[in-house]
Amino acid sequence: MFYTEPRITLLARPQFFEPAHLPVNFLGESTDGEKLAEFAGRLCYMSQKNPASRSTGDYLENIKRQGHGSVLEHASYSVLLEGVSRSLTHELVRHRAGFAYSQLSQRYVDESEANFVVPPAIIGDAALEADWKKQVEEAQRSYVRLVEQLMERYSWVADKIHRRKMSREAARGVLPNSTETKIVVTANARAWRTMLELRSSEGAEFEIRRCAVAVLRLFQRETPAFFSDFEIYTADDRAEAARISYHKV
Ligand SMILES: Cc1cc2nc3c(=O)[nH]c(=O)nc-3n(C[C@H](O)[C@H](O)[C@H](O)COP(=O)(O)OP(=O)(O)OC[C@H]3O[C@@H](n4cnc5c(N)ncnc54)[C@H](O)[C@@H]3O)c2cc1C
Structure with missing residues (x-):
């Protein structure tokens, strides 16, 4: 989405x-x-x-x-803010005095079906939108591949929750700033x-x-x-x- x-x-x-x-x-x-x-x-x-x-x-x-x-x-x-990007929240959480935040964890939550936020500046331009979508979908496919490979690499870690966390926290590095949070x-x-x-x-x-x-x-x-x-x-x-x-x- x-x-x-x-x-x-x-x-x-x-x-x-x-x-x-x-x-x-x-x-x-x-x-x-x-x-x-x-x-x-x-x-x-x-x-x-x-x-x-x-x-x-x-x-x-x-x-x-x-x-x-x-x-x-x-x-x-x-x-509750939904449908906002990780780049938005990166800026938002700079506001410290009087604020409290709780944000979806990319270490715990599986992002293989994550949604993305279309940057407002490209909305309405079909060519830009298509190019952007192609990039984020490819990034998501890389994420899925990396999680699978990392789960395999760390198969000796007995605690499956910990193994998933290890895999997701590394694989999220390829997800774009536009990932929804x-x-x-x-x-x-x-x-x-x-x-x-x-x-x-x-x-x-x-x-x-x-x-x-x-x-x-x-x-x-x-x-x-x-x-x-x-x-x-x-x-x-x-x-x-x-x-x-x-x-x-
Ligand atoms: C248009 C825009 C562009 C920006 N670009 C960048 C950028 O390129 N790079 C970047 O790093 N950041 C950037 N920022 C973030 C900006 O530097 C602030 O971190 C952010 O706006 C939060 O402001 P604040 O610190 O005043 O807010 P809060 O942390 O909510 O603080 C509110 C007020 O409380 C007081 N206060 C809070 N903490 C302290 C403290 N520790 N000591 C003394 N007084 C305190 C100050 O009066 C402060 O103004 C940008 C912000 C905007 C709006």
Whole structure:
């Protein structure tokens, strides 16, 4: 199977339990994650009565404008990414602060039927796509041959699981960067904002940029107050990108 876009699934969102002894005068529509962040922010000044009568959306807008990003760290969201390439995840995992990752292991998982992700820049050009497919299919055939030969070479290793791991970890060297992978990504709202700002910008690589724009769309639906200051637009290179009003706080 050849992926031409990522598959993105929201796995987890915060659940807020308002303490009965410290209620907040929440105003307007909001999500649990947003309430949690407002609760944490208001605790700093014990302003639970909400003297300025701000809605949660307005409160968090002000937090973002003023750069009090630490308040956003209380709300974490987990996302499953599928149909993304190993080169995308290689770039993604560089984002460390506030992020947690769990990715499909090429040492344990048999990649003889792995899928591949078509690089966005070649989608729609039949000749380029055919050439690319030929290369990745040949690489996969080499992988299968290598695993078979390595299993034979290490037949004296009694533990078959260990023998498979030895074979697959060596054979994966011939698989291309375009090999599809799956990764669970958890991060707090501040960390997501920083990563999405960098990876949805025009300077980012096309595949991670497309993925960042799609994750951003998901978050703008899921929790608008944390991501409302991002604007998605079509750049001069005809691909979507996003820009942010309140830069990296
Ligand atoms: C368009 C683009 C091109 C890139 N090209 C390359 C490339 O060619 N080669 C390459 O190696 N990388 C490249 N990168 C990756 C880049 O260098 C960063 O590793 C990546 O963007 C993660 O950024 P970060 O370290 O700010 O993120 P995070 O690790 O999430 O950190 C977020 C913030 O936390 C703080 N922080 C985190 N860790 C520390 C620490 N240890 N000490 C002090 N402060 C810390 C910093 O303020 C940091 O900005 C590229 C990134 C982009 C967006």
